[in-house]
Amino acid sequence: MSSPCPDCSRIPGRLLAGALLAWSLAAQPALARQLRVCADPNNLPFSNARQEGFENRIAEILAHELKATLHYTWWAQRRGFIRNTLKAGSCDLVMAVPAGFEMVDTTAPYYRSTYVFVHRKNSPYRVRSFSDPLLRSAKVGVHLMGDDYANTPPAHALSRHHIIDNVVGFPIYGDYSQPNPPARILDALAEGRIDVAIVWGPLAGFFVRREPVPLAMTPVSPALDQAFLPMEYDIAMGVRHGEKVFKAEIEAALKRRHDDIQKILGAYGIPQVASADRQGAEQ
Numbered sequence: 048m049s050s051p052c053p054d055c056s057r058i059p060g061r062l063l064a065g066a067l068l069a070w071s072l073a074a075q076p077a078l079a080r081q082l083r084v085c086a087d088p089n090n091l092p093f094s095n096a097r098q099e100g101f102e103n104r105i106a107e108i109l110a111h112e113l114k115a116t117l118h119y120t121w122w123a124q125r126r127g128f129i130r131n132t133l134k135a136g137s138c139d140l141v142m143a144v145p146a147g148f149e150m151v152d153t154t155a156p157y158y159r160s161t162y163v164f165v166h167r168k169n170s171p172y173r174v175r176s177f178s179d180p181l182l183r184s185a186k187v188g189v190h191l192m193g194d195d196y197a198n199t200p201p202a203h204a205l206s207r208h209h210i211i212d213n214v215v216g217f218p219i220y221g222d223y224s225q226p227n228p229p230a231r232i233l234d235a236l237a238e239g240r241i242d243v244a245i246v247w248g249p250l251a252g253f254f255v256r257r258e259p260v261p262l263a264m265t266p267v268s269p270a271l272d273q274a275f276l277p278m279e280y281d282i283a284m285g286v287r288h289g290e291k292v293f294k295a296e297i298e299a300a301l302k303r304r305h306d307d308i309q310k311i312l313g314a315y316g317i318p319q320v321a322s323a324d325r326q327g328a329e330q
Contacts, residue, residue, distance in 0.1 A: 082140065085119075090124055153284065157282065161320045163266050166263060217229075
């Protein structure tokens with residue numbers, strides 16, 4: 048094999064070492080920056096291992112804006128998700144957390160959504176609030192987490208309104224051997240096993256259009272069942288505490304690509320609501 052530097056014998060030692068190092072660096076492709084995203088491999092419409100979720104598509108936009116290659120750390124999004132991904136250092140960005148979520152440093156929100164009531168279109172159970180008397184005669188499906196003090200807001204609201212005996216619980220984590228486990232509650236609604244489902248809007252908006260019978264959804268009203276029990280949430284992205292530069296980069300990219308991100312959310316049927324501040328400004 049011929050030498051990559053045929054005239055190296057004429058170069059003094061220190062210059063030779065520098066020349067070889069420069070040649071070596073020039074001969075290798077520049078190492079690309081990575082955008083390392085923490086994500087669930089089985090949780091449409093948010094994300095999956097085939098990268099079909101709306102969070103996957105938004106992550107692609109961010110990677111392009113940061114001139115980075117996209118890399119995923121896959122982990123089921125249930126208890127321990129932040130601890131085993133972001134805090135473990137295997138990834139740097141969580142695509143969706145409630146704004147102000149204490150375990151991470153959150154960006155400015157990039158959408159706001161709401162819990163919704165879902166019913167079959169030919170059903171009389173067209174519920175709009177937890178005060179609706181129809182909820183007392185219907186079979187009501189709701190996601191449960193198993194711990195009463197860490198349960199979903201609709202589960203707490205039903206309990207507060209003393210609607211218990213006719214409630215059918217569905218584990219929000221579900222059977223992970225099935226695709227997109229939280230969607231089973233909407234399968235049960237389509238099959239007539241429940242009359243009303245109370246579901247987080249992005250999940251409902253995506254799967255309502257994919258069930259075999261026509262379903263309709265209505266935002267839960269009012270947005271606050273009590274001051275401590277909101278039904279609407281600003282959704283942000285999460286980074287590790289202290290990573291201010293990276294957080295600012297993500298926020299700038301979200302702002303630049305706001306319109307493209309909104310198109311993705313619309314394509315996936317994500318219901319959005321205005322924040323209280325925006326509503327007040329528009330009035």
